[in-house]
Amino acid sequence: MAANSSDRENHTKQPPLPSPLRFSKFYQSNMRILVTGGAGFIGSHLVDRLMENEKNEVIVADNYFTGSKDNLKKWIGHPRFELIRHDVTESLMIEVDQIYHLACPASPIFYKYNPVKTIKTNVIGTLNMLGLAKRVGARILLTSTSEVYGDPLEHPQPESYWGNVNPIGVRSCYDEGSVSLRL
Ligand SMILES: O=C(O)[C@H]1O[C@H](OP(=O)(O)OP(=O)(O)OC[C@H]2O[C@@H](n3ccc(=O)[nH]c3=O)[C@H](O)[C@@H]2O)[C@H](O)[C@@H](O)[C@@H]1O
Numbered sequence: 538m539a540a541n542s543s544d545r546e547n548h549t550k551q552p553p554l555p556s557p558l559r560f561s562k563f564y565q566s567n568m569r570i571l572v573t574g575g576a577g578f579i580g581s582h583l584v585d586r587l588m589e590n591e592k593n594e595v596i597v598a599d600n601y602f603t604g605s606k607d608n609l610k611k612w613i614g615h616p617r618f619e620l621i622r623h624d625v626t627e628s629l630m631i632e633v634d635q636i637y638h639l640a641c642p643a644s645p646i647f648y649k650y651n652p653v654k655t656i657k658t659n660v661i662g663t664l665n666m667l668g669l670a671k672r673v674g675a676r677i678l679l680t681s682t683s684e685v686y687g688d689p690l691e692h693p694q695p696e697s698y699w700g701n702v703n704p705i706g707v708r709s710c711y712d713e714g715s716v717s718l719r720l
Pocket residue numbers: 573574575576577578579580598599600601602603604605623624625638639640641642643644658680681682
Protein backbone atom coordinates (compact mmCIF):
# COMPACT_ATOMS: atom_id res chain seq x y z
CA MET A 538 0.00 0.00 0.00
CA ALA A 539 1.36 3.45 -0.94
CA ALA A 540 2.32 5.66 2.01
CA ASN A 541 0.07 8.68 2.39
CA SER A 542 1.50 12.18 2.56
CA SER A 543 1.30 12.47 6.35
CA ASP A 544 3.33 9.22 6.67
CA ARG A 545 5.93 10.73 4.38
CA GLU A 546 6.01 14.00 6.32
CA ASN A 547 6.49 12.09 9.57
CA HIS A 548 9.10 9.64 8.26
CA THR A 549 11.80 11.21 10.45
CA LYS A 550 11.57 9.28 13.70
CA GLN A 551 11.79 11.51 16.73
CA PRO A 552 14.28 10.55 19.48
CA PRO A 553 12.73 8.95 22.58
CA LEU A 554 11.64 11.27 25.36
CA PRO A 555 13.91 11.27 28.41
CA SER A 556 12.77 9.02 31.22
CA PRO A 557 10.26 10.74 33.59
CA LEU A 558 12.82 10.04 36.31
CA ARG A 559 14.93 12.75 34.67
CA PHE A 560 12.51 15.34 36.06
CA SER A 561 12.46 13.94 39.57
CA LYS A 562 14.17 15.75 42.42
CA PHE A 563 17.02 13.21 42.41
CA TYR A 564 17.94 13.77 38.77
CA GLN A 565 17.62 17.55 38.94
CA SER A 566 20.19 17.62 41.68
CA ASN A 567 22.48 15.16 39.89
CA MET A 568 23.15 15.99 36.26
CA ARG A 569 25.22 13.10 34.87
CA ILE A 570 27.62 14.40 32.26
CA LEU A 571 29.86 12.34 29.99
CA VAL A 572 33.00 14.01 28.65
CA THR A 573 34.78 11.95 25.98
CA GLY A 574 38.40 13.02 25.58
CA GLY A 575 38.16 14.52 29.06
CA ALA A 576 41.80 13.70 29.85
CA GLY A 577 43.00 16.08 27.15
CA PHE A 578 43.81 19.78 27.29
CA ILE A 579 40.37 21.28 26.60
CA GLY A 580 38.52 18.30 28.09
CA SER A 581 40.26 18.45 31.46
CA HIS A 582 39.59 22.19 31.78
CA LEU A 583 35.96 21.57 30.92
CA VAL A 584 35.86 18.87 33.62
CA ASP A 585 37.25 21.38 36.15
CA ARG A 586 34.40 23.78 35.35
CA LEU A 587 31.72 21.10 35.39
CA MET A 588 32.96 19.73 38.75
CA GLU A 589 32.62 23.19 40.30
CA ASN A 590 28.86 22.68 40.17
CA GLU A 591 27.95 20.37 43.05
CA LYS A 592 24.88 19.16 41.19
CA ASN A 593 27.01 17.61 38.45
CA GLU A 594 28.34 14.09 38.29
CA VAL A 595 31.09 13.87 35.66
CA ILE A 596 32.17 10.74 33.82
CA VAL A 597 35.24 10.90 31.58
CA ALA A 598 35.81 8.32 28.83
CA ASP A 599 39.28 8.53 27.28
CA ASN A 600 41.73 6.09 25.69
CA TYR A 601 44.74 8.26 26.72
CA PHE A 602 46.03 8.43 23.15
CA THR A 603 47.12 12.03 23.69
CA GLY A 604 45.56 12.80 27.07
CA SER A 605 46.76 11.87 30.54
CA LYS A 606 45.29 10.89 33.90
CA ASP A 607 47.59 13.53 35.33
CA ASN A 608 45.28 16.21 33.92
CA LEU A 609 42.48 14.85 36.09
CA LYS A 610 44.41 13.80 39.18
CA LYS A 611 42.67 16.31 41.44
CA TRP A 612 39.31 14.64 40.72
CA ILE A 613 40.33 10.97 40.89
CA GLY A 614 38.60 9.48 43.94
CA HIS A 615 36.02 12.29 44.13
CA PRO A 616 32.53 10.84 44.72
CA ARG A 617 31.02 12.84 41.83
CA PHE A 618 33.76 11.85 39.38
CA GLU A 619 34.41 8.69 37.38
CA LEU A 620 37.20 7.93 34.90
CA ILE A 621 36.83 5.17 32.33
CA ARG A 622 39.53 3.95 29.94
CA HIS A 623 37.43 3.67 26.82
CA ASP A 624 37.90 4.00 23.08
CA VAL A 625 34.89 5.77 21.55
CA THR A 626 35.05 3.54 18.47
CA GLU A 627 33.57 0.87 20.78
CA SER A 628 30.02 1.35 21.99
CA LEU A 629 29.42 2.64 25.49
CA MET A 630 26.24 1.87 27.44
CA ILE A 631 25.79 4.44 30.14
CA GLU A 632 22.91 6.59 31.51
CA VAL A 633 23.75 10.26 31.12
CA ASP A 634 21.92 13.57 30.67
CA GLN A 635 24.55 15.41 28.65
CA ILE A 636 27.49 14.40 26.45
CA TYR A 637 30.44 16.59 25.53
CA HIS A 638 32.15 14.70 22.71
CA LEU A 639 35.80 15.79 22.51
CA ALA A 640 37.61 12.50 21.91
CA CYS A 641 39.83 12.90 18.87
CA PRO A 642 43.52 13.44 18.23
CA ALA A 643 43.73 17.19 17.64
CA SER A 644 47.33 17.82 16.68
CA PRO A 645 48.55 16.93 13.14
CA ILE A 646 51.39 14.71 14.37
CA PHE A 647 48.86 12.57 16.23
CA TYR A 648 45.97 12.51 13.78
CA LYS A 649 48.35 11.75 10.88
CA TYR A 650 50.04 8.93 12.86
CA ASN A 651 47.27 6.49 11.95
CA PRO A 652 44.86 8.18 9.49
CA VAL A 653 42.47 5.21 9.28
CA LYS A 654 42.13 5.16 13.06
CA THR A 655 41.54 8.92 13.02
CA ILE A 656 38.69 8.48 10.54
CA LYS A 657 37.23 5.69 12.70
CA THR A 658 37.43 7.87 15.79
CA ASN A 659 35.75 10.76 14.00
CA VAL A 660 33.04 8.81 12.25
CA ILE A 661 32.38 5.63 14.26
CA GLY A 662 33.20 7.31 17.57
CA THR A 663 30.77 10.15 16.91
CA LEU A 664 28.06 7.82 15.58
CA ASN A 665 28.41 5.80 18.80
CA MET A 666 28.00 8.95 20.88
CA LEU A 667 25.02 10.15 18.81
CA GLY A 668 23.47 6.69 19.21
CA LEU A 669 24.00 6.83 22.96
CA ALA A 670 22.47 10.33 23.12
CA LYS A 671 19.47 9.12 21.15
CA ARG A 672 18.96 6.02 23.30
CA VAL A 673 19.08 7.83 26.63
CA GLY A 674 17.61 11.17 25.44
CA ALA A 675 20.79 13.09 26.33
CA ARG A 676 21.86 16.41 24.85
CA ILE A 677 25.15 16.21 22.95
CA LEU A 678 27.75 18.80 22.03
CA LEU A 679 30.31 17.95 19.35
CA THR A 680 33.39 20.15 19.22
CA SER A 681 36.00 20.73 16.57
CA THR A 682 38.22 23.41 15.18
CA SER A 683 37.60 25.49 12.03
CA GLU A 684 40.56 23.48 10.62
CA VAL A 685 37.87 21.05 9.45
CA TYR A 686 37.06 23.57 6.71
CA GLY A 687 40.54 22.96 5.28
CA ASP A 688 42.01 26.03 3.66
CA PRO A 689 38.88 28.21 3.68
CA LEU A 690 38.20 30.80 1.03
CA GLU A 691 35.86 32.74 3.36
CA HIS A 692 36.62 34.24 6.76
CA PRO A 693 34.94 33.81 9.12
CA GLN A 694 33.11 30.69 7.93
CA PRO A 695 29.31 30.84 8.22
CA GLU A 696 27.34 27.66 9.05
CA SER A 697 26.41 27.37 5.36
CA TYR A 698 30.05 27.28 4.19
CA TRP A 699 31.07 23.91 2.67
CA GLY A 700 34.78 24.25 3.27
CA ASN A 701 37.76 23.86 0.98
CA VAL A 702 39.25 20.51 1.98
CA ASN A 703 41.74 18.52 -0.05
CA PRO A 704 40.12 15.04 0.08
CA ILE A 705 43.40 13.24 -0.72
CA GLY A 706 45.69 15.44 1.36
CA VAL A 707 47.53 14.24 4.47
CA ARG A 708 45.10 16.15 6.71
CA SER A 709 41.98 14.72 5.07
CA CYS A 710 41.57 11.99 7.72
CA TYR A 711 40.85 14.74 10.24
CA ASP A 712 39.15 17.34 8.01
CA GLU A 713 36.86 15.00 6.09
CA GLY A 714 36.08 12.85 9.11
CA SER A 715 35.01 15.81 11.21
CA VAL A 716 33.18 17.61 8.45
CA SER A 717 31.14 14.50 7.52
CA LEU A 718 29.62 14.59 11.00
CA ARG A 719 27.89 17.87 10.28
CA LEU A 720 25.47 16.09 7.91
O1 LIG B 1 40.65 22.13 18.74
C1 LIG B 1 40.48 20.99 18.37
O2 LIG B 1 40.45 20.70 17.20
C2 LIG B 1 40.33 19.88 19.35
O3 LIG B 1 40.17 20.42 20.67
C3 LIG B 1 40.23 19.45 21.71
O4 LIG B 1 41.48 18.80 21.67
P1 LIG B 1 42.67 19.18 22.66
O5 LIG B 1 42.16 19.25 24.04
O6 LIG B 1 43.39 20.38 22.13
O7 LIG B 1 43.62 17.91 22.38
P2 LIG B 1 44.10 16.76 23.35
O8 LIG B 1 44.72 17.31 24.55
O9 LIG B 1 44.90 15.85 22.49
O10 LIG B 1 42.73 16.02 23.75
C4 LIG B 1 42.09 15.02 23.02
C5 LIG B 1 41.65 13.93 24.00
O11 LIG B 1 40.95 12.91 23.27
C6 LIG B 1 41.46 11.66 23.70
N1 LIG B 1 41.28 10.68 22.63
C7 LIG B 1 41.93 10.81 21.44
C8 LIG B 1 41.75 9.88 20.46
C9 LIG B 1 40.90 8.79 20.67
O12 LIG B 1 40.72 7.91 19.79
N2 LIG B 1 40.24 8.71 21.85
C10 LIG B 1 40.43 9.62 22.86
O13 LIG B 1 39.83 9.48 23.93
C11 LIG B 1 42.92 11.89 24.02
O14 LIG B 1 43.50 10.88 24.82
C12 LIG B 1 42.84 13.24 24.70
O15 LIG B 1 42.58 13.10 26.07
C13 LIG B 1 39.13 18.38 21.48
O16 LIG B 1 39.30 17.34 22.43
C14 LIG B 1 39.19 17.83 20.08
O17 LIG B 1 38.06 16.97 19.85
C15 LIG B 1 39.19 18.94 19.04
O18 LIG B 1 39.37 18.36 17.78
